[in-house]
Amino acid sequence: MNEREQARRQSVAGDVPPTHSVKSDAVSADEILEKYDRESTYRKQLGKWVWVVSFLAISLTLFHLFTAYRGAYEARIQGPIHLGTGLGLIFLLYPIRKGLQRVQRTVPWYDAVLAFAALAVGYYNVIFYERLVTEAIVIGYARMDYVVASLGVLLVLEAARRSVGLPIVVVSVVALLYAMYGNWIPTKLFAHRGFEWSKLAADLYLTTKGIFSTPIQVSSTFIFLFLLFGVMLIRTGIGSFFNDLAFALTGRFTGGQGKAAVVASAMQGMVSGSSVANTVGSGSFTIPMMKKAGYRPEFAAAAEASASTGGQIMPPIMGAAAFIMATYTETPYSQIMLAAIIPAMLYFSGVFLGVHFESRKRGIVGLPKSALPNLRRLLIERGYLLLPILVIFYTLLSGRTPMRAALLGIAVSFLVSLFRRDTRMSFKSVLGAMEQGARVALPVIAACACAGIIVGVVVQTGLGGRIADGIITLGGGQLFFTLFFTMIACLILGMGLPTTANYVVTATMAAPALILGLDVPILAAHMFVFYFGIVADITPPVCLAAYAGAGLARANPFQSGVTAFKLAAAAYIVPFVFVTNPQLLLIDYSPAGLAFAVLTAIIGMVGISSAVIGFLIRPAHAWERLVLFPAGILLIIPNMAFSAIGLVTLLAVLLLQSKRPHQKVHAQGASRGA
Structure with missing residues (x-):
């Protein structure tokens, strides 16, 4: 990097050059991630187990690349391999208690036992596949089947607690207790005959009615590959390119620092798919820059959190739940991607305008041209980094499957990385990317499996229909009130559940109330619950993305959450509009x-x-x-x-x-x- 370029970057970021300050910022970012993002609380030191983790992670990635090329196996083989290997890695990487990841020097013996138990339980379905899908249906399950199923359910719950957090486990346990003791409930609305534990565990783990239902099926085919694509894309240096591109486009205008932060976070968010991780990743650069420009710390944190959260609704690569939506609604992902364009545009227009008016209010002007990248030169020198995203977009629109689109995107990302010496991937770095891709997928695997437990209970007990009837009754049969109560349910669930699990639960219980009771188009109903599951990350009182931004900005967390809520006001209004006017989703327009x-x-x-x-x-x-x-x-x-x-x-x-x-x-x- 030449001196002029280095000076320009320091001028844009407003950072001081000494290396010790950069190091302290990185440590601070890591601490904030571990505080607000359960997915980041993995062990930093593995000792001799590092080779086992690398082998399992790379093997899992190779398995998904192979099945993406030749076609996925049957769901009861693809899913168990995906889940069993994922659970084994979770017990090796995530300690039994948060905080131990920084003090443990290796994997303790009990976690190693749990890891191998998870592998054995996961591959049990594969090894005994023929018997489980033929003989067991006729003559019933063997005693060992019930033992394995019970152990499988318990291991899924523990893995989710470690890698995702306690709330999703609490919801799952409540669902299990409801399934077992529904006959004790006095009200006819929610009462049912109840299930024995052995039968319930077998249905949840040995069939495709529960853990291996739609969420894990989609995770084992589409989601894993797109997460790997995100890792490969980051290895090409696209993050710094997005930052430079954002400054080249907006940096000279009123509040250029804040507007560039919004644009950069929107582009990076569609790659990362995690509100908190994107807030911390891009916020480490944008938040100090906004504070130096004159924005209040609370506003800087809120702007970053709002834009980062919106990344999950930004096509072409949306949050993991969007792929599950495609399966639930039986809608091609390309159509979902197109339907999300206008709502995403309105969302980011609201955040962008909020930053503009705040900048005018405080007299914050743009940066000098000398401190900004040249747009034409930037596109000529590094515009090729957009090729993988364009390939994904074109492949999906051409009618190919998301698996094939992700595979092509991964291949093009690797080729793009070869264009520059500093991003060129060696054999070792390719293996590192494969391992990282599997690691990134672990919390999603656990969340999807745990969500499968909830789905299985809802379907087997008929709870979904009962809740749908209750929502319609509570709303008095009026569309607006039914939408309002559905929104509240999504936001409450979103306080503790990750977006994927939140969407699965609300799509199973709340969306049917809109579709069957009020004739809302199926895509509009599912997009409605999808949106509110995402914006829960910036909705007080529990708004983890805003809290993470506040940690970086050294701001008041609650005030940052309230400001983020106001900046993203469009996200709470637009879903009501596209339900009543599906034209915004490109439906019958x-x-x-x-x-x-x-x-x-x-x-x-x-x-x-x-x-x-x-x-x-x-x-x-x-x-x-x-x-x-x-x-x-x-x-x-x-x-x-x-x-x-x-x-x-x-x-x-x-x-x-x-x-x-x-x-x-x-x-x-x-x-x-x-």
Whole structure:
């Protein structure tokens, strides 16, 4: 890196050059990840077991690459290999108690025993496949089958507790107790005959009704490969490219530092798929930069968390739950990807506008041209890094399976890494990427398996239909109230469950209420619960992404959460709109109607963002904010009369503010704002 480039990066980031400060920042980021992201609490030292972990992880990755090329095995073979190897790795990598990962020098004997037990239990279904799918159906299961099934359920719960967190285990245990003791429940609405443990465990573990149901089937085919693709893409250096590209596009405008953070986090979020991990990963660079520019620490944390969380709804590579949605709704993933484009655009428009109005309010201007990358040169020199994403996008749109698209994306990522000496992957680094790909997938494997327990109970007891009836009754048969109570359920579940498990649970229990009871299109209903499962990460009081950002910004966590909630206001409104007007999901749309809906929605984002920030073209009075917010909502609703009222109201406030004397604000930054 030449001196000019080094100076430019320091000017953009606002960092001090000494190496010790960079090191302390990295340690801080690791600590924050371990505090708010259970997935990051793995052992740092494995001793002699490092070879076992590497062998299992690389073998698991090779298995998925092989099946992606030749086609997946039958679900009762593919799933157990995927889950058994994953559980074995979890017990080797994740300690029995959070905090031990930093003090243990090797894998203790009891975790080694659990790891090999998990491998044995997982591969039991593969070894005895023929008997389990033929003889066992006719003459029943053997005693050993029941023992293995019971052990398998317990190991899944413990692995999920270690790698995902306690809440999902609590929900699963409650589901199991409900299945076993449903006959004790006095109310007819939720009562059922009850199941014996042995039969329940066998159905959950030895069939495809529970643990090996849709979530683990999708995890063992699509999700693992896309997580590996994300790892390969990061190895190409695309993270720094996204940062530079974001600054080249937005850095010179008003609040360029904040806007670049939003754009960069949106692009990186679609690769990482984790709200907390993306917040910490990109926030380590963007949050200090925003604070130096003049943003409040709470706002810097909130902007980063909001943008990072939205990465899971950004096509073409959305969160892992999107692949499960494709299977649940029997919709091609390419159609889901296209349906998510407009809602994602509206979400990030809201966050982007919020940053813009906050920047105007505080007088934060852009960066000088000399401190920014040259867009043309950047695209010429490193634009090829976008090739893997373009290949994924094109392959999915051409009708190929997600497995084939991910495999092609991985291959192109490897080829792209060869273009530069500093990213060129040797044989050793390829093996390292394979191991890392398996490690990244472990919490998703555990979450999907645990979610399978909940799904199995819901289906076998008929709980899903009962809850759907209850939601419709609670909503009085009215669409808005039913949507509102469904939203609350998704947000509450999202406080403790990862997005994938949250979606699986709500898609099983809440989505049917919208589809069967109120004739909502199936894709709109599932997208609704998918959205609210994601934004739970920035919804107080438990908003882990905002808390992680606050840790980096040294800000008040709760205030950061409230600010993130306000910045992402669109995420709480747009789902209601696309349920009532599926045109936004490209369902039964007309070009003119779609254009009108998108245009008025973007203008509506202006009203909502200016209301929550308190600035349009001048600082807004309290009554103006109270007027701007409903005006924005009226514009988002795709109705000609409502949109006209909202537009007139917004223009009236704009006219009144334009006649008000402009208050001088001390400008932050280094150049003129635009």
